[in-house]
Amino acid sequence: MYEIVLPNQPGYESLRHVYTATGSPAEILRPAADADVGDALRYARDTGLPLAIRSGGHGISSRATNDGGIVIDLGRLDEVERLDDRRVRVGAGARWGQVARRLHPWSLAISSGDSGDVGVGGLATAGGIGLLGRRFGLTIDHMTAAQVVTADGELRRASETENADLFWAVRGAGANVGIATSLEFRAAPLDLVAHASFAYAPSDLAEFLEAWGALLESAPREVSGFLYVFGGARPFAQATVVHASADERGANRSLETFTALPSLVSHRAVLAPYMSVVPVSGARHTGQQQVATRNGLFEHLDSPTSSLIAHGLQSGPFGMIQVRSLGGAINDVAPEATAFGHRHQNFHVTAVAGPSAVDLDAGWEPLAHLADGMYLSFQSEHSDSDLASAFPPPILERLRAVKSHWDPDRVFGQNFDVSVLSPSAA
Ligand SMILES: Cc1cc2nc3c(=O)[nH]c(=O)nc-3n(C[C@H](O)[C@H](O)[C@H](O)COP(=O)(O)OP(=O)(O)OC[C@H]3O[C@@H](n4cnc5c(N)ncnc54)[C@H](O)[C@@H]3O)c2cc1C
Incomplete structure (x- = not known):
């Protein structure tokens, strides 16, 4: 069984939108168990209407709602x-x-x-x-x-x-x-982790980013760090760093190195359960976070990369840059082992701008030349040629074969459809 929520019915208002977009679907189907999802999908296919699949509704590409189509909302499957x-x-x-x-x-x-x-x-x-x-x-x-x-x-x-x-x-x-x-x-x-926050006010943003990159690459693999950088006249950076073990001495040793970065403003660290790192707001979706993003993977935050990021923040279109650490256990996995084939890069960088930023592509382009792949989850819109960045050639080729076997009619073509041939691959 699945519930059908129609416009003007109770519940529709709280289900029609997602985090990054508003929508007006014709019907929202809400299966109550795994076994109901197939029926919902058959029904949706029979209508011939556009289809969207939704789990948490936080997709940055905003494909989990639509106007006039069907949304299969898996929100009740949360056990x-x-x-x-x-x-x-x-x-x-x-x-x-x-x-x-x-x-x-x-x-x-x-x-x-x-x-x-x-x-x-x-x-x-x-x-x-x-x-x-x-x-x-x-x-x-x-x-x-x-x-x-x-x-x-x-x-x-x-x-x-x-x-x-x-x-x-x-x-x-x-x-x-x-x-x-x-x-x-x-x-x-895992029981407890050391959960740390750092704030910096770097006078030289490029130098700071390079130092951040070098520090993360040399950190023990217990350490992962995400950096959020804002430009403007007085650049500011906030970092969340986790030392993934309750070993206090080890955590102190590794976290101390982050206080030595230039321009530290404040820092704090606590031993806490991992759940404190990922709190739930439970906020209703209203399309409240409409942003445009471009992203890329990088092996190092070397001088040219850091300078371009700093330039994009200080005199270009980037409102914010997020730098997520990779490496360690992520790169122990062979590139061909999963369809996520990027296993040697150390950083994931996302440029965030307002939804109407016209010059985001121009601002990102020089970085795209230095990037070594992209992660499809952080691209607000994508062109067919992005497929080649998201999936290295042997992965893309295998994905196309797997897709044509399991989804020959391209029912699931909403999000980075790998069957599309980019101009260069056609
Ligand atoms: C505030 C914020 C922070 C984020 N931080 C991170 C981060 O730190 N690391 C990271 O890796 N990503 C991060 N992301 C990106 C996130 O992983 C993606 O946006 C992800 O798609 C969201 O999942 P969702 O289920 O909420 O999305 P939804 O909007 O429900 O779905 C997004 C798309 O995924 C596909 N999809 C959804 N559910 C299914 C399913 N059950 N089966 C098959 N396909 C499905 C559909 O194509 C759908 O359009 C962040 C996003 C936001 C908005």
């Missing part, structure tokens, strides 16, 4: 269940903050992202760059199995031994091959 010592099954509609809270009493954690409001389904089918990443890997690296409704409406189990090609594609390009209804993960044994 978190312990399967054995470390394995858990998580509904695609759960939020990562909720997952962290449920796992904490079992002394378990799964690296997700920096926002507890982000949904499991969208993040865990794309990658998952989180604040436990350098110690435990991407979110998809924890995944042991997925329940997926494929384009024919069948619910299938995917793992290393069942529908292995589907399992491979779900871990990095899941939106292309089906609707993940629940995911199984081998969670990390």
